[in-house]
Amino acid sequence: MTITSGSTYVSYGQFHLKGSEYFDTEGWVPGQGNGLIEALEEPGVPAVPGDFAILLTGGTSSKIALTVDIRDHAPDHQDLDEWEDVAEVSLNVEDDDIFGIGTLEEARGDDIFPTLPEGQYRVRAHARGRHEARTSPKDNEIQEEFLLLVWPASPEPEAVLKAIR
Numbered sequence: 001m002t003i004t005s006g007s008t009y010v011s012y013g014q015f016h017l018k019g020s021e022y023f024d025t026e027g028w029v030p031g032q033g034n035g036l037i038e039a040l041e042e043p044g045v046p047a048v049p050g051d052f053a054i055l056l057t058g059g060t061s062s063k064i065a066l067t068v069d070i071r072d073h074a075p076d077h078q079d080l081d082e083w084e085d086v087a088e089v090s091l092n093v094e095d096d097d098i099f100g101i102g103t104l105e106e107a108r109g110d111d112i113f114p115t116l117p118e119g120q121y122r123v124r125a126h127a128r129g130r131h132e133a134r135t136s137p138k139d140n141e142i143q144e145e146f147l148l149l150v151w152p153a154s155p156e157p158e159a160v161l162k163a164i165r
Contacts, residue, residue, distance in 0.1 A: 002070040002114050007142060013060045017053040017123065017148075018091055030056065034160045037125040039089035049090035049120055049155040057144055058130030059137050064144045070114060071151040074122065078161060083126040083147070086162040090155040091121050122153035124161070131164070 008015070014030075016023070017037075028044025039050025057064060080086050093116045126147040133143040 001072065003067065004114065005067040007063050007065050009063050010057050011061045013057050014054050015057065017055065018051070018093060023052045025054070028054070034087045034158055035163065036085045036087040036127055037089050037123065039091060039158065048157055049092040051092055053089055053091055053123060055125055055146065058133030059144060062133060062137065062144065063140070063142050064146060065142050066146045068148045068150065070116070071149060074151050074153060075124070075149055080162045082128070083162060084128045084164045085130065086124065086126050088122055088124045088159045088161065090153065091123055093121060094118055116150070119152055120155055121150050122156070124149040
């Protein structure tokens, strides 16, 4: 198990998972998925597994707290009580690609994400504070927290485990 934590800036109300380069999202329609995490392939089309994922934040340009927990197997239980939204998607990682984030080059947060070996993974995204960040944004203050659990797994359709919308 590898756990890393930190904070990073996001822009345009989103951050991307996977890749040392950015993917084409021209065909992406925000909100076509579960509202938290969307697995996509170019040009932004939903896919199982996706080649990359977009996580949706509450704030449009803000700093978030982020913890990434890379595991050898699926979690034994679901700890949903402390989180407002929880959803899962499947991703395909090729060529030991960086599991990175950001929509701006300076907002990548590479130090938070370890490199993943090639394979297929399940990503469980946990979020809290998105509504507050959307309705009452505070400059230079972390209002949103995200936890990403990642483990090797065969592709499965997205799943919403909890949503407060």
